[in-house]
Amino acid sequence: MEEVMLHIKIDHSLLRSQLHWCVDMSLNGGICHRLAAPNGAGKTSFLEELKLHWPRLFPTTLLGFTDQAPLEPFQDLTVEAVMDVLWDITRHRHIHADWRTLAWWQESAVKSWWPRKVSQLSGGENQWVKILMMRSLECDVWIMDEPFQSLDQKRQTELWSLLQDWLTTGKYLLLVHHGDVPLHPQESWTLTPAVTGLSWARLP
Amino acid sequence: MGEAALSWEFDILRFLTAAAAGLLLSFAGSIVQITGRNELASPSTLGMDGAAVFIIMLAYLLEGFGWSLGNLADTAFVIGLILSAGLWLMSRHTHWRSGGDFRVILLLGLSVNLFVGSLFAVMQFMAMAFNREFPEQLWFGRMQTLSPVGWGLSFFVWLPLLVFMIRHRQSWKALLLGVGQCRGLGVPVDKIVRGSLLLAFVATLWVVTQFGVFSFLGLLGPLLLRQLSRYRGSPWREMTDGAFLVGVLFALLDHVCFNLTFHGAEIPVGLPSALFGAAALVGLLWIRARKLVE
Numbered sequence: 269m270e271e272v273m274l275h276i277k278i279d280h281s282l283l284r285s286q287l288h289w290c291v292d293m294s295l296n297g298g299i300c301h302r303l304a305a306p307n308g309a310g311k312t313s314f315l316e317e318l319k320l321h322w323p324r325l326f327p328t329t330l331l332g333f334t335d336q337a338p339l340e341p342f343q344d345l346t347v348e349a350v351m352d353v354l355w356d357i358t359r360h361r362h363i364h365a366d367w368r369t370l371a372w373w374q375e376s377a378v379k380s381w382w383p384r385k386v387s388q389l390s391g392g393e394n395q396w397v398k399i400l401m402m403r404s405l406e407c408d409v410w411i412m413d414e415p416f417q418s419l420d421q422k423r424q425t426e427l428w429s430l431l432q433d434w435l436t437t438g439k440y441l442l443l444v445h446h447g448d449v450p451l452h453p454q455e456s457w458t459l460t461p462a463v464t465g466l467s468w469a470r471l472p
Numbered sequence: 473m474g475e476a477a478l479s480w481e482f483d484i485l486r487f488l489t490a491a492a493a494g495l496l497l498s499f500a501g502s503i504v505q506i507t508g509r510n511e512l513a514s515p516s517t518l519g520m521d522g523a524a525v526f527i528i529m530l531a532y533l534l535e536g537f538g539w540s541l542g543n544l545a546d547t548a549f550v551i552g553l554i555l556s557a558g559l560w561l562m563s564r565h566t567h568w569r570s571g572g573d574f575r576v577i578l579l580l581g582l583s584v585n586l587f588v589g590s591l592f593a594v595m596q597f598m599a600m601a602f603n604r605e606f607p608e609q610l611w612f613g614r615m616q617t618l619s620p621v622g623w624g625l626s627f628f629v630w631l632p633l634l635v636f637m638i639r640h641r642q643s644w645k646a647l648l649l650g651v652g653q654c655r656g657l658g659v660p661v662d663k664i665v666r667g668s669l670l671l672a673f674v675a676t677l678w679v680v681t682q683f684g685v686f687s688f689l690g691l692l693g694p695l696l697l698r699q700l701s702r703y704r705g706s707p708w709r710e711m712t713d714g715a716f717l718v719g720v721l722f723a724l725l726d727h728v729c730f731n732l733t734f735h736g737a738e739i740p741v742g743l744p745s746a747l748f749g750a751a752a753l754v755g756l757l758w759i760r761a762r763k764l765v766e
Contacts, residue, residue: 316652319652319655319656320655320662322655322656322658323655323658323660327658330657330658331656331657331658332656333652333653333655333656335652337652339649339650339653340650341648341649341650341705342505342506342509342647342648342649342650343648343698343704343705345648345704345705349705350648350649353645353646353648353649353705354649354653354657356645357642357645357646357657357659358657
């Protein structure tokens, strides 16, 4: 698959939080990119800003986003209902007629969550459901903010294979984390160095 | 001893007017609850009722100086429209972000309600001092047949409402998932929230200026609809045929009030709707609290 570079350049000052950041980074398809910065650097603020500007920056690409906040639909909807909504919004992109036929939704434990209300899922279950939802949507770019945090070891390993599978499609992946701890010590994965064209600064 | 009388007349125009008012209030409630992701948000709790009442007070004062469009309701609605247009233009140049800003609006709404509540007493005193009739809309909601100008002005509510609804038809469902998810999926959520708040205000403004305040209807209509499986997880249905259903039920209640007199006076529909509404709201909150404890 031809390698295409995605160049993101945002320079913005959040005066309210006295944070100034300038991001100039390039993402290559099929490679796991990392964005590593310590606590308080403004990673979450940057991601929020990126989500806000995404439709303007890349109007034809779909951004999949998995953050640390639990999925909380407005009403007390089941996992199945939420997935139906997501599938419906992005229906023009799907090869499969129904998300229920996708392999990762067929796992017995995951299947038992379908009729459960999202509010009844545990933190780890909620995180896994969010990951599967974004994986199912076939987004062009997937940004994950500390995705391993609420997952047990089994799910962490599963996530690695899910991401490897994702990267074989040549799509873009950006993992956001602290940078001072290894992402997953059990896996010997070749990762790109942390994004370098990124600078953070507090306003004086 | 009190004297109640029941007659049976059917005024189709009044029935349609009441249905339109109920539909608009239910729609306004739905749109602010869905875009704000808060089931306690409504035109009342966001201060839209209060702001509309304030505009009626303003129109009342202007009438005192001889500036009027013929009747207080139409004058107030036109003033409200001008102010709304100004707010809309201003908001286009501000960096609006839903989520955090919505909580600010809730607090602002409470402040507006308290402020208008205090002005209410001043208005009563002034009406008494200058020997002027106190505007009926400020007491409670009462349906009445609209003037042709009143119907004409409703065009400024229905047209933008229909255009906005249809334009964002694909996005309403996405809003159920939250602002963060919507942004990632390319749904122009901030634009929708801003437009929704303005539309909800204009719809509330039309109802309050023309007929008066109907407390709780905008809050309860959507909440009651979501008790039915047809409307759960389907904002489009809730805001279209659901709002229509609430409108018809409201018109039926008004029809009963229209035919029921007490000491020769027609019972204003705002009175029972507020009483039933308050009781139903307490009931719903109690059920919600029990679910949280369990």
